[in-house]
Amino acid sequence: MKKLYIETVGCQMNVLDSELVVAALRKEGYELTASTADADTVLFNTCSVRQHAEDKIYSALGRIKEAKRDDPKKVIGVIGCMAQKDQQLVFDRAPYVDLVVGPGQLHQVPQLIRNIEAGAGQQMEVSLGRKEGSRDQIERSHESFDPLRDPSMRPTPFQAYVRIQIGCDKFCTYCIVPSVRGPEQSRPPEQIVAEARQLVSEGCKEITLLGQTVNSYRYQAGERTTRFSDLLTDLHAIEGLERLKFVTNYPKDMTDDLLAAVRDLPKCAKYLHVPAQSGSDAQLKRMRRGYTVAEYREMFARTVEKIPGVAVSSDFIVGFSGETDADFQLSMDLVRECRFKNSFIFKYSERPGTKGADLLPDDVPEQVKRDRNNEMLALQNEISEADNQGFLGRQVKVLVEGLSKAAQKKESPSAEDNGPLVQLIGRTMCDRIVVFDGNRRQVGQTMPIAIYDANVHTLFGTVVTQHVGAELVTLE
Ligand code: SAH
Ligand code: SF4
Numbered sequence: 169m170k171k172l173y174i175e176t177v178g179c180q181m182n183v184l185d186s187e188l189v190v191a192a193l194r195k196e197g198y199e200l201t202a203s204t205a206d207a208d209t210v211l212f213n214t215c216s217v218r219q220h221a222e223d224k225i226y227s228a229l230g231r232i233k234e235a236k237r238d239d240p241k242k243v244i245g246v247i248g249c250m251a252q253k254d255q256q257l258v259f260d261r262a263p264y265v266d267l268v269v270g271p272g273q274l275h276q277v278p279q280l281i282r283n284i285e286a287g288a289g290q291q292m293e294v295s296l297g298r299k300e301g302s303r304d305q306i307e308r309s310h311e312s313f314d315p316l317r318d319p320s321m322r323p324t325p326f327q328a329y330v331r332i333q334i335g336c337d338k339f340c341t342y343c344i345v346p347s348v349r350g351p352e353q354s355r356p357p358e359q360i361v362a363e364a365r366q367l368v369s370e371g372c373k374e375i376t377l378l379g380q381t382v383n384s385y386r387y388q389a390g391e392r393t394t395r396f397s398d399l400l401t402d403l404h405a406i407e408g409l410e411r412l413k414f415v416t417n418y419p420k421d422m423t424d425d426l427l428a429a430v431r432d433l434p435k436c437a438k439y440l441h442v443p444a445q446s447g448s449d450a451q452l453k454r455m456r457r458g459y460t461v462a463e464y465r466e467m468f469a470r471t472v473e474k475i476p477g478v479a480v481s482s483d484f485i486v487g488f489s490g491e492t493d494a495d496f497q498l499s500m501d502l503v504r505e506c507r508f509k510n511s512f513i514f515k516y517s518e519r520p521g522t523k524g525a526d527l528l529p530d531d532v533p534e535q536v537k538r539d540r541n542n543e544m545l546a547l548q549n550e551i552s553e554a555d556n557q558g559f560l561g562r563q564v565k566v567l568v569e570g571l572s573k574a575a576q577k578k579e580s581p582s583a584e585d586n587g588p589l590v591q592l593i594g595r596t597m598c599d600r601i602v603v604f605d606g607n608r609r610q611v612g613q614t615m616p617i618a619i620y621d622a623n624v625h626t627l628f629g630t631v632v633t634q635h636v637g638a639e640l641v642t643l644e
């Protein structure tokens with residue numbers, strides 16, 4: 169048995185890619201190990217979205233240098249978005265790396281490792297850049313191998329990601345994703361449904377559909393067009409599937425048919441992640457997001473009106489090129505007004521190779537970025553906490569994901585299924601995290617929980633023992 173160590177950073181796309189790479193390598197006789205020391209192969213699945221994500225990987229590579237010197241047979245690989253972006257630069261900066269593979273070439277990993285073991289030297293496989301061929305050639309060079317799966321790499325045995333779209337064509341000026349993940353391509357609906365069916369037959373109850381702009385999904389075959397809402401309807405029909413989620417939404421593609429599908433399909437999570445990025449028209453224009461703040465507001469109002477109880481979350485970038493105090497305050501106004509369930513807030517990080525880096529100066533001082541980040545975070549936290557307080561005394565339906573972090577630390581591997589109560593963690597249909605005491609055997613079940621306490625990120629509750637005559641309360 170050979171041993172594989174794999175470390176993953178970045179978004180859910182990368183988590184899924186790691187699952188696929190592990191599945192392919194298991195077929196070659198590999199098993200996973202948690203330590204780099206006894207690994208035959210060490211892989212870093214990387215992200216380039218912000219400088220910080222890259223720095224983390226280069227310092228991890230720095231730490232592995234000695235291990236490689238002590239054991240030259242150890243294969244060190246850098247895969248994923250930073251491999252695609254930096255290419256030869258990875259070898260230049262870390263000459264002891266054996267393997268560089270972009271996200272569109274991951275199916276080649278097993279063969280490339282075999283080449284290295286056979287003495288072929290450093291191996292690199294990346295996809296074509298956005299100007300290095302015809303659209304068709306570039307698309308082909310980014311195709312991946314999704315149906316190969318490895319259950320042990322999933323978030324939990326009953327939750328899985330399914331990619332419905334690869335790449336991105338939106339070219340927001342700050343963003344590296346379109347150049348590392350290639351052109352936007354939707355997968356055929358039959359393939360997606362077949363993959364989902366397979367996952368459900370293996371015990372998956374919750375499927376999260378992935379795409380950079382997932383709601384831009386559209387598949388054309390002859391006369392027939394499958395819209396995203398059609399795909400949701402098809403997936404919803406799979407027996408045994410309990411929950412259907414999807415990320416990330418592009419504000420402009422939040423169509424009425426999609427909102428109606430989310431409202432009418434009971435298995436669809438009433439949770440939508442729709443990043444605004446900024447509340448200033450001037451900034452949205454510089455970002456080339458393709459919508460105005462008024463259009464975002466209209467989309468938001470329509471969403472809340474059409475889907476009762478929906479939770480909307482957002483992303484914001486602070487300190488993007490040219491952002492004035494007034495621009496920033498407009499973003500704050502949008503947060504205040506929309507009262508997002510939560511927001512991911514990022515300081516602008518200039519990415520070489522983007523339009524933003526080429527044409528727009530990174531002119532907001534680091535300290536100002538930091539202050540704005542903290543200010544917005546404080547506001548969002550206040551909103552999230554108040555929002556969570558609204559759940560006090562209510563009942564929610566929770567899909568139990570596993571032991572809470574605290575309980576995992578305490579847990580001994582021999583604990584019985586029906587042993588003493590442990591702290592469990594799960595999520596509501598509107599993506600709120602709930603912590604409560606229960607039995608290990610409840611992991612993977614959907615249960616009613618009564619909420620008695622709440623803070624910024626978490627609801628705390630107790631399992632509701634259902635009995636005849638119990639008060640009827642709506643379950644979220
Ligand atoms: N495709 C998704 C998100 C992609 S990246 C979407 O369009 O919403 C996730 C988030 O990272 C983005 O929403 C954005 O807020 C942030 N981000 C992307 N590039 C960035 C950069 N150069 N600096 C800081 N944050 C960035
Ligand atoms: Fe990046 Fe914009 Fe595409 Fe999202 S939509 S991945 S932010 S270019």
Ligand code: F3S
Nearest residue numbers: 178179215216217249
């Ligand atoms: Fe990062 Fe690539 Fe995802 S750049 S955010 S891992 S698509």
